[in-house]
Amino acid sequence: MNDRPSLDDIRRAPKVLLHDHLDGGLRPETIVDLARDGGYGDLPTTDPGGLRTWFAEASDSGSLERYLETFSHTVGVMQSVEALTRVAYECAEDLAADGVVYAEVRYAPEQHTTTGLTLEQVIEAVLDGFERGGREHGIRIGTLVTAMRHQARSMEIAELAVRYRDAGVVGFDIAGAEAGYPPTRHLDAFEYLQRENAHFTIHAGEAFGLPSIWQAIQWCGADRLGHGVRIIDDITEDEDGVPELGRLAAYVRDKRIPLEMCPTSNIQTGAAKSIAEHPIGLLRRLSFRVTVNTDNRLMSGTTPSREFAKLVEAFDYGWDDLQWFTVNAMKSAFIGFTERLELINGVIKPGFVELRGDRA
Ligand SMILES: O=c1[nH]cnc2c1ncn2[C@@H]1O[C@H](CO)[C@@H](O)[C@H]1O
Numbered sequence: 001m002n003d004r005p006s007l008d009d010i011r012r013a014p015k016v017l018l019h020d021h022l023d024g025g026l027r028p029e030t031i032v033d034l035a036r037d038g039g040y041g042d043l044p045t046t047d048p049g050g051l052r053t054w055f056a057e058a059s060d061s062g063s064l065e066r067y068l069e070t071f072s073h074t075v076g077v078m079q080s081v082e083a084l085t086r087v088a089y090e091c092a093e094d095l096a097a098d099g100v101v102y103a104e105v106r107y108a109p110e111q112h113t114t115t116g117l118t119l120e121q122v123i124e125a126v127l128d129g130f131e132r133g134g135r136e137h138g139i140r141i142g143t144l145v146t147a148m149r150h151q152a153r154s155m156e157i158a159e160l161a162v163r164y165r166d167a168g169v170v171g172f173d174i175a176g177a178e179a180g181y182p183p184t185r186h187l188d189a190f191e192y193l194q195r196e197n198a199h200f201t202i203h204a205g206e207a208f209g210l211p212s213i214w215q216a217i218q219w220c221g222a223d224r225l226g227h228g229v230r231i232i233d234d235i236t237e238d239e240d241g242v243p244e245l246g247r248l249a250a251y252v253r254d255k256r257i258p259l260e261m262c263p264t265s266n267i268q269t270g271a272a273k274s275i276a277e278h279p280i281g282l283l284r285r286l287s288f289r290v291t292v293n294t295d296n297r298l299m300s301g302t303t304p305s306r307e308f309a310k311l312v313e314a315f316d317y318g319w320d321d322l323q324w325f326t327v328n329a330m331k332s333a334f335i336g337f338t339e340r341l342e343l344i345n346g347v348i349k350p351g352f353v354e355l356r357g358d359r360a
């Protein structure tokens with residue numbers, strides 16, 4: 001059966017999310033509340049509807065740097081234990097309501113200490129919100145702690161990732177402006193994590209090309225690539241239109257290195273022209289380990305189900321494709337093999353069987 005899945009059907013499908021920023025997914029109403037309670041006076045508007053529109057429009061500039069400027073407001077209101085716990089709790093609630101069964105959500109603890117919280121307090125506040133939200137709404141959330149690539153705190157954050165690994169932190173990441181800040185700037189942190197048998201992903205191949213991806217994998221040892229869209233630059237077509245993979249692209253495919261693709265976000269930052277022209281179409285056809293993600297639900301005005309619905313429309317994907325992306329994501333998660341397998345066989349596959357049955 002390959003009838004076109006509707007947005008409503010997609011919402012009911014069990015989904016897995018690997019790339020979602022906590023500070024990119026706040027509810028506009030919550031931003032307004034937190035700004036009032038925390039005395040943050042710099043919001044462009046205190047009307048929730050207006051704020052939603054403002055974020056979507058301000059993020060649609062074609063530049064990653066300008067896209068990232070909008071985070072000053074979300075980070076600005078996430079500066080207390082209560083605010084962090086609330087945002088994490090609501091994140092769990094919103095993802096569960098969209099049908100997500102497992103998510104890895106990331107944020108940079110170092111950005112939440114401006115009013116005096118310690119990094120430990122920040123991490124524990126977020127873990128607390130995810131734990132309670134996850135328990136009450138039936139979703140499992142693993143935390144990824146991010147270090148900002150233009151700063152110099154990656155080693156400290158990597159150590160915290162290891163310290164909190166049994167308390168819900170499942171991995172590490174670097175984010176922020178990519179051009180001018182290559183992953184090797186943080187090589188010591190990545191080498192430390194490898195020695196500790198810890199997992200990490202690196203934002204690479206979004207606003208910068210193949211050298212960034214090459215460094216992330218071959219120098220830093222990334223388990224996954226955040227975005228990775230520019231791997232397309234290492235794929236050419238011969239005179240018959242048959243795709244040919246360069247050595248790096250072949251390595252990424254052969255090693256099954258997961259690509260955390262975020263279609264809508266990529267269009268806003270200029271990493272792709274449109275959904276229809278997004279490299280995900282070719283990469284899926286070539287069986288790269290592609291996964292589908294939201295990046296920033298607020299800035300991109302999206303949800304996991306909406307990202308899928310856009311792909312269904314652009315590429316005519318059916319249930320087989322959506323299940324393939326979902327199983328890819330679950331296989332690529334940073335939790336243990338047994339738990340991943342249980343979710344694939346106990347939740348994802350039966351969920352898709354049921355949906356297809358209902359619609360047959
Ligand atoms: O797509 C992206 N590329 C690079 N950095 C990003 C992206 N989305 C968000 N952030 C950055 O990650 C920080 C921690 O969550 C955010 O504050 C934002 O600056």
Ligand SMILES: [Zn+2]
Nearest residue numbers: 021203226295
């Ligand atoms: Zn991101």
